[in-house]
Amino acid sequence: MTEPDRLQTALALLTNDTFEANCPSRKILDQVTSRWGTLVLAALVSGPHRFAALRDKVAGISEKMLSQTLKQLVRAGLVDRSVEPTVPPQVTYSLSPLGSDLATPLCQLVHWIGQHTDELLTAQRAYDDTRP
């Protein structure tokens, strides 16, 4: 790491400037907006879910990625994991208070996209027609 880089990093740490390369908030942003992170969080908005329920709700996710994504979210304190010590075990995931807070802007984003998907697809098709 060069000296200018070091200075930039220090600045980023102080200002929490997401545009700086080494800012910790970059990592968080990447986690939240990761391929499955967004969808899992959005799925939990409607209430607590068990593992299998999440796997079914977020169609297309593999158990491996669901497990991995949940672990990340739990680690970040965005999701709570509670285990009922029964046989077989019951594990329930739910949004933590922090996660619920995050869910507000996140859902607005997902909703906006849902509302404007048609517009965006039309634009893409129009664009594609102008070039070979």
Place this chain on the structure above:
Amino acid sequence: MTEPDRLQTALALLTNDTFEANCPSRKILDQVTSRWGTLVLAALVSGPHRFAALRDKVAGISEKMLSQTLKQLVRAGLVDRSVEPTVPPQVTYSLSPLGSDLATPLCQLVHWIGQHTDELLTAQRAYDDTRP
């Protein structure tokens, strides 16, 4: 593709349900929340930028990925690209009306993360302390 899958796809298309695997809004979501898509859009909120300016503002992005990301966003109609026919050429990127609209929820998300990065990092460290 199995028959149930076909039904699910049809349903997804009708309802624009982001949780369905084959829903078009999934692709849009992936583009917007792609590694660089979010940051480039956020960078453009402060006003139009030239190519080099964007590259510098979004620290860490390579020219290749910037070019690629911009092309995607232009294609989706979220970003406008205007060329001044001078020598050397000047290309300016700016948010389209649709892009500005999207920027609202997107910026709220980025801001939320910026505000809570410390909390999240602390949570992660605490979590890591409980396990080897």
Place this chain on the structure above:
DNA sequence: CAGTATCCGCAGCGATACTG
């Protein structure tokens, strides 16, 4: 039921060099 373990393909991405 709720995961973990392992293998592995491939595309996303970076680095570098080149062009109109």
Place this chain on the structure above:
DNA sequence: CAGTATCGCTGCGGATACTG
């Protein structure tokens, strides 16, 4: 200045099989 072209690799993520 604003990109494209090409190469090479890393690690995301899917498929499959196994476990407490």
